[in-house]
Amino acid sequence: xxxxxxxxxxxxxxxxxxxxxxxxxxxxxxxxxxxxxxxxxxxxxxxxxxxxxxxxxxxxxxxxxxxxxxxxxxxxxxxxxxxxxxxxxxxxxxxxxxxxxxxxxxxxxxxxxxxxxxxxxxxxxxxxxxxxxxxxxxxxxxxxxxxxxxxxxxxxxxxxxxxxxxxxxxxxxxxxxxxxxxxxxxxxxxxxxxxxxxxxxxxxxxxxxxxxxxxxxxxxxxxxxxxxxxxxxxxxxxxxxxxxxxxxxxxxxxxxxxxxxxxxxxxxxxxxxxxxxxxxxxxxxxxxxxxxxxxxxxxxxxxxxxxxxxxxxxxxxxxxxxxxxxxxxxxxxxxxxxxxxxxxxxxxxxxxxxxxxxxxxxxxxxxxxxxxxxxxxxxxxxxxxxxxxxxxx
Numbered sequence: 001x002x003x004x005x006x007x008x009x010x011x012x013x014x015x016x017x018x019x020x021x022x023x024x025x026x027x028x029x030x031x032x033x034x035x036x037x038x039x040x041x042x043x044x045x046x047x048x049x050x051x052x053x054x055x056x057x058x059x060x061x062x063x064x065x066x067x068x069x070x071x072x073x074x075x076x077x078x079x080x081x082x083x084x085x086x087x088x089x090x091x092x093x094x095x096x097x098x099x100x101x102x103x104x105x106x107x108x109x110x111x112x113x114x115x116x117x118x119x120x121x122x123x124x125x126x127x128x129x130x131x132x133x134x135x136x137x138x139x140x141x142x143x144x145x146x147x148x149x150x151x152x153x154x155x156x157x158x159x160x161x162x163x164x165x166x167x168x169x170x171x172x173x174x175x176x177x178x179x180x181x182x183x184x185x186x187x188x189x190x191x192x193x194x195x196x197x198x199x200x201x202x203x204x205x206x207x208x209x210x211x212x213x214x215x216x217x218x219x220x221x222x223x224x225x226x227x228x229x230x231x232x233x234x235x236x237x238x239x240x241x242x243x244x245x246x247x248x249x250x251x252x253x254x255x256x257x258x259x260x261x262x263x264x265x266x267x268x269x270x271x272x273x274x275x276x277x278x279x280x281x282x283x284x285x286x287x288x289x290x291x292x293x294x295x296x297x298x299x300x301x302x303x304x305x306x307x308x309x310x311x312x313x314x315x316x317x318x319x320x321x322x323x324x325x326x327x328x329x330x331x332x333x334x335x336x337x338x339x340x341x342x343x344x345x346x347x348x349x350x351x352x353x354x355x356x357x358x359x360x361x362x363x364x365x366x367x368x369x370x371x372x373x374x375x376x377x378x379x380x381x382x383x384x385x386x387x388x389x390x391x392x393x
Contacts, residue, residue, distance in 0.1 A: 006050060006060040013146035014046045015073035030357065033189055035081050040131040043085070044111050048074075052089045053107055054096050054225045059226045064202040064237070065301045068244045075248030079361035080196025082248055084143035086241030088113050090234060094175065096225035097215040106177055106213075107147050116151045116175070117141035120201055121356035125154040125176065127164050131210040132156065134176050137203040139188075145198040148178045153217055154238060167242060178204070193364030201353075220312070231311040234317075235370075240301065241325035242370045246333035247294050249362045254286060256354040259339040279343065286339045293325075293332035300325040320382040320393045323375055330371035337362040 027040050043049065043091060051070065053059025062070070069088040075082025091114035095103040106114065117137070123136035138152045156164040163171040166389035183202040189195070215222045218233050261273035261283070273279050304311075304318045314322075341348045341359040365371060381388050 002307045006047060006053075006055075009047070009051070009060055011048070011051050011060065011062055011066055011070045014048060016071045018042055018046060018048075019073065019077040019135065022074065024358065025353075026078045027244050029078055029080055029226065033195050033198055034198040035084055035143070037050040039081060040111070040146050043074075043081075047110075048085065049088050049092060049113060050107075051090045051228060053228070054103075054230075054243040056100070056225065057103060057107065058096060059092075059095070061225075061229055064229065064232060064240055064305060065298065067237075068240050068297070068301060071241050071244035072248040072251075075245040075247075076252045078196065079245060079249050079358065079365070080194050082245045083194055083197050083242070083365070084146070086238070087115070087142045090237050090241060091116060091151060093230055093234070093237070094177070094215065096227075096230040097175075097217070097219065098177070099212060100222070102177070102212050111147065112149065113143060113147045114149045114151050114177070115141050115144045115147035115180070116153065117144075117199070117201075119152070119154075120203075123152075123154050125156050125160055125174075127156055128159065128208075131208055131212075132174070132176060132214065133180075134207045134209055135205050137201060139201045140199045141202055142199040144185060144200050144202060146182070149177055150183055150202065151175045151177045151182050174214045175217055177215075178209050178211045180209060182207055192266045193360035193362070209369060228305070228311055233311070236311075239323065239338060240297075242261065242368060243297055243326040243329035244332075244366060245286055246330040246362060246365050246371070247290070247297075249358050249365065250290050250333035250336040253284075253337045253358045253362075254290060254341040256358075257283070257344060259351075262346055262377055264347065266345060273343075276359055282339065282343065286336050289332050290336045294330045297329045310311075316382050316393070320379040323379045323393045326370060327372070327375040327379075331373070334362050334366045334371070 016088065021042055022039055023038060028036055051060035053061045054068065055061045071086040073080055073084050074244060092107060095107050106112065118138065119142040120137040126133045133153065135211060136154065150350035153173060153175050156174055158164050166172050183204050186201040189198050189200050223230055261279060265271065266271050269276065300322045304314055304322055337358055341355050344355050347353050378388060379393050382393050
């Protein structure tokens with residue numbers, strides 16, 4: 001494994017350098033429903049998937065703001081690549097929760113990718129001597145076609161079928177790490193947007209997973225690295241990453257509209273679009289909304305990160321406002337792309353133009369849990385002092 005220090009790497013600049021090659025592969029990514037090997041190789045050569053690995057392993061231990069800006073840059077080129085990148089970075093934080101030799105086995109190879117997804121039906125994980133026997137199915141496993149390891153989050157049962165409980169009487173849930181070659185993958189990802197994520201299903205039957213290759217997600221007891229990056233709840237990390245994907249999509253769509261408006265004269269008009277006062281006004285509003293959402297997200301990331309508090313101790317105010325900023329970024333990005341798509345007229349529906357794919361992709365992003373308006377409700381409850389259960393923010 002490469003043990004050089006990546007902590008001072010210019011990750012955003014590395015990502016931006018790949019924008020032309022990723023953008024050129026967009027049609028291939030859509031049609032093949034996966035990130036092609038040459039794009040993955042370019043990202044691995046730039047060591048982008050190592051930016052969230054611990055410094056002790058030669059990783060980058062990047063800040064959450066750097067993660068956001070780097071994912072945004074990749075997504076501005078192609079949304080599915082940005083989504084798989086953000087998902088993969090979240091999974092790579094697992095390296096901080098297992099023993100170093102296990103982390104090196106999983107994440108040591110230069111093409112290492114860990115993927116996971118939610119259960120797709122009942123999961124049967126039985127605690128046995130030395131580890132667990134795992135049977136189950138999982139879905140929405142973004143990037144699985146390029147993954148080297150899988151790590152589903154599983155409820156654990158005793159051999160008699162009863163739930164395995166912790167000291168507080170809660171059922172134990174652990175992530176199980178095993179090679180992707182151990183699973184059977186089902187090709188189910190026929191979708192309208194984010195086609196290239198290849199978020200297929202997988203299943204395993206009575207697979208033995210050694211205890212050392214398991215951990216409890218977000219567990220202080222399992223965490224072996226002190227950097228704040230590994231103290232951030234996974235749902236918060238993914239909220240930031242997926243907001244970054246949305247912002248990248250919207251920025252490119254808006255820039256494409258600028259280029260179109262400079263040359264297009266609609267059939268019902270005698271002036272190019274950019275000279276139309278109504279277009280000028282609506283574009284300025286879209287630019288303000290997108291820019292404001294991005295700035296708010298950056299502000300909340302910076303405020304929380306520089307608060308002097310460890311992420312697990314972030315105040316309810318910090319957590320609620322960060323949740324608002326992530327969801328708001330996704331929703332404003334969706335509205336911005338809708339403006340560009342609708343204002344582009346018939347040009348927007350043509351595959352050769354940059355609007356229709358980004359319209360499909362942003363609406364797929366907005367369907368994910370991080371973009372749902374109910375997030376505002378839970379954050380609003382917190383800020384208004386309304387008691388809630390479940391720690392939703």
